[in-house]
Structure formats: structure tokens, C-alpha cells
Amino acid sequence: MGNQPRGSAGPAGPAGQAQFEGIIDKPQLTLHQFGTHTLTDDRGQTLFALRSAGPVDLDRFVGKRVRISGEVVPQAPIAGGPVLMQVNDVKEVAPMP
Secondary structure, X not given: OOOOOEEEEOOOOOOOEEEEEEEEEOOOOOOOOOOOEEEEOOOOOEEEEEEEXXXXXXXXXXXXXXXXXXXXXXXXXXXXXXXXXXXXXXXXXXXXX
């Protein structure tokens, strides 16, 4: 699996929706920053840049393992940065053992 995001298309969700698990981080500003937060794996590798859609408060989940649902934005990553995901829902999940 390597650096592949752990996730899947949401079977009950609308077309274009996907779910992924990881840890939400709020990094310092970077050259490729175009989301407000990132989703990282257990090794700290960035999987996605995140942007909230609607009332989702990503700050509440910083440092926590979560399952996010949303839409991967169909655009090229900026300057080698991560792919952008617009987050519609966040649920905290138990940490991996």
C-alpha cells in the first residue's frame, strides 16, 4: 500500500463522494497551501489538503484520527503539493493499535 490513502468511495453517498481515514493537521503556511488543513497518515505523510464545505469545523479535529467524507477536487496539485479534498463530514475514529 505504501503512501496510498486508506479510503474508499462511499457506497451510500452521492456520486463523487469518497471517505478516507487519517489524522487532521493544521500546518504552517507552505508554498502549495490551498486548503486550511491536511489529512496525514500515521507516518506524517500528507494525503490530502482539506477545505471545509459548509459548517464542518476542521479545527475541532486537529490531532485526532478521523474518517472524512467529501469530494476530491478535480484539479492538478499545486507545486507538487497534495490533492485537495472538500470535506462534507468528519467523524472521530479510534486510534490504530
